[in-house]
Amino acid sequence: MVTQKPPGSLASQPWTGQQRAVEQSAARLLAWNSPVTSYYVLTGATALLVVLGLVMVLSSSSVESLAAGRSPYAVFFSQAQYALMGLPVLWVASRLPTSLYKKAAWPLLGLAALLQLAVFSPLGADAVGGNRNWIAIGSLSMQPSEAVKLALSLWLGVVLARKRPLLSEWKHALIPALPVGGLMIGLVLLGHDLGTALVMMLLVGGAMFIAGVPLRMFSVAVGMAVLAAGMLAITSQNRVARIFAWLSDDCDPTSDCYQTLHGGWGLATGGWTGIGLGASREKWSYLPEAHNDFIFAILGEELGLVGTLLVLGLIALIALAMFRVIRRHQDPFVQIATGAIVCWVIGQALVNIAVVIGLAPVIGVPLPLVSAGGSALITTMAAIGVVMSFARGEPGAPEALAARPSVVRRSLAVIGRTRG
Numbered sequence: 001m002v003t004q005k006p007p008g009s010l011a012s013q014p015w016t017g018q019q020r021a022v023e024q025s026a027a028r029l030l031a032w033n034s035p036v037t038s039y040y041v042l043t044g045a046t047a048l049l050v051v052l053g054l055v056m057v058l059s060s061s062s063v064e065s066l067a068a069g070r071s072p073y074a075v076f077f078s079q080a081q082y083a084l085m086g087l088p089v090l091w092v093a094s095r096l097p098t099s100l101y102k103k104a105a106w107p108l109l110g111l112a113a114l115l116q117l118a119v120f121s122p123l124g125a126d127a128v129g130g131n132r133n134w135i136a137i138g139s140l141s142m143q144p145s146e147a148v149k150l151a152l153s154l155w156l157g158v159v160l161a162r163k164r165p166l167l168s169e170w171k172h173a174l175i176p177a178l179p180v181g182g183l184m185i186g187l188v189l190l191g192h193d194l195g196t197a198l199v200m201m202l203l204v205g206g207a208m209f210i211a212g213v214p215l216r217m218f219s220v221a222v223g224m225a226v227l228a229a230g231m232l233a234i235t236s237q238n239r240v241a242r243i244f245a246w247l248s249d250d251c252d253p254t255s256d257c258y259q260t261l262h263g264g265w266g267l268a269t270g271g272w273t274g275i276g277l278g279a280s281r282e283k284w285s286y287l288p289e290a291h292n293d294f295i296f297a298i299l300g301e302e303l304g305l306v307g308t309l310l311v312l313g314l315i316a317l318i319a320l321a322m323f324r325v326i327r328r329h330q331d332p333f334v335q336i337a338t339g340a341i342v343c344w345v346i347g348q349a350l351v352n353i354a355v356v357i358g359l360a361p362v363i364g365v366p367l368p369l370v371s372a373g374g375s376a377l378i379t380t381m382a383a384i385g386v387v388m389s390f391a392r393g394e395p396g397a398p399e400a401l402a403a404r405p406s407v408v409r410r411s412l413a414v415i416g417r418t419r420g
Contacts, residue, residue, distance in 0.1 A: 035396030038328070041321040042388050045314045046090070046369065046381070050083055052311065053295075053370035053377075060283050060298040061291035061372065075291055075372055082374035086381035093385025098393055101386065102333055105154040109184075112151035115144035116187045131364070132191040143375035145188045145196045149344050150383050152184050153203060157337030160211035164332050173217045177208060178224075194232055194239065195363040199348045201225045206343025210326060211336045239361075246361035262287040263294050263356045266301035267308075274304030291372045293364055296356045311370065312353075318384070319346045325391050334390045341383045 054076065061075035071077075118124065118135045125134035125141060133145050159177060166172035181204040188197045205225065208218055233239045245256030266282040269275060280301045283290045290298050300308045322342040326335045345368050352367040354360040366373050368380045392401060 034400065035328075035394050036391075036400045038321045038324045038391035038394060039388055039397065039401070041317055041324075042384060042391060045317040045321070046384050049311070049314050049318075049369040050086075050377075050381070052299075052314075053367075054080055054083060055277070056295055056299050056302075056370060057291050057372045059278050059280065059302060060295055063283050064285065064290070067285060078374070079372050079377070082377045085374075086378040089378055090381040090385035090388070093382050094388035094392065096386075096389055098331060098334060098390065101154055101337070101389070102158055105151070105158040108151040109155040109180075112144065112148040113184065113187065115142075116148055116184070119144060119191050131193045133188065133193045133196065143373075145191075145193060145200075146375045146379035148184050148188065149196075149200060149203060150341075150379055150386070152181065152200065153207065153337050153340035153344065153383065154386070156181070156204065156207040156211075156340050157333045157335075160207060160213075160336045161332035164211060167211060167213050170217060173208075173213045174221065177204065178221060189232065192236075193364070194229075194236075195351075195365040197232075198229060198363065199344060199351065199365060201229065202347035203340045203344040206347070207336050207340035210339030211332070242361045246358075259288050259294065259362055260355075260358055263297035264358055266294075266297035267357065270301040270304040270307075272305050274300070274302045274307055277302050289364075292366055293352065293362075293371065294356055295371045296353055296367055299370075311367075315346060315349050318342075321391070322346075322387055325387060325394065328394045329390060330395070331390075331393075334393070338387050338390055341387055345380060345383060 057079045058073065058076035062072035065072050065074045115135065119132055121135075123135045123137060124132060125136045134141055134143055156177060159180075160167070163172045181200070185197050185200045185204075188200065205218075205222060208221060213221070233243060241256055245251040246260070248257075251257040262282055266280065266287060269281070275281075280290075280298050282301055283298055287294055287297060296308065296311070299311065303310075319342060322338055322345075325338050326342075329335055329338075348365050349368050351360065351363060352365050352371075355363055355365075366376050369377065391397065
């Protein structure tokens, strides 16, 4: 027997569009407040950026590879190999406990410093673009400064978390964070890599800010960093030329302004939706470093404003997820280390984009997870894996993750039901 509901009851009335919107908004709010939101946002946004980066590396590097007498897929295959190497690194990093990162911070910093010093040994590769920041062992090459960023982030988290109750005093707020951070930055600057050094300054500043260093002391540290960066800029003729080219309204378009000008042309040509994937004109040997530092220009040319906003949106999601970890986690080490990593990854992305669109002078820093470069890709994935590990420790996250069946169990359940 079917029970008839009264005609005036709420259940018998059709849902209005407004009611559906309220229900959907409530569902989205509940999803954002889930203890595992940070973990899954980091996972999804990182995966999408890596895939998009592989596509753009293939598109932007194929012409130059052919011109060099190589396969058009040479750079793409190399980047894909690094991405495949980065996946297990990210997965392992996301599963390691926070206690292990605390214990490993000091040894990792020492190892990273030794690797950076090896740049000046017989293992160091020849200078590229005026910088000496690579080591090569046989066919294997790596950029130690990328490892320095991750090690320094963890080390700052350990030291500043331990000193947090004492950070109102000058000697505890600035020592040993500033001297050691300055030493590591100095090792990078010995190889004339100002771009990486600037990113590391952002990293140290982010860690100190999240740690709660008083603003008066923080302002002194920022002032020292700005002064040091200015001194380093004016002591290099190449850097001075870049700065004047950026500030000038009539610099030589065939020399100092060439790269910035062609990057802007690429973005302008793309319009709203782009001229089509693979159809870039600037990648035909017009735009230097099209697959690396200026890949954002090729992305804008081929995918238009829609593509650039997609990249910015994914970067913003990573930033929001990391700041969510900082806000929700109870461990000061996690908060400070995550603050350093977010300033590194997001700060580097913003610097790269600012250079491409002409808001900053040309600085050789890649777009994280998108530009070609194995060391940068693997280390950035490792850093995001570290924050994912922290996200798994948010209040309620371990229980929520344990309650969810694994992918393998879900797949076996589906297979079992199908066979039944």
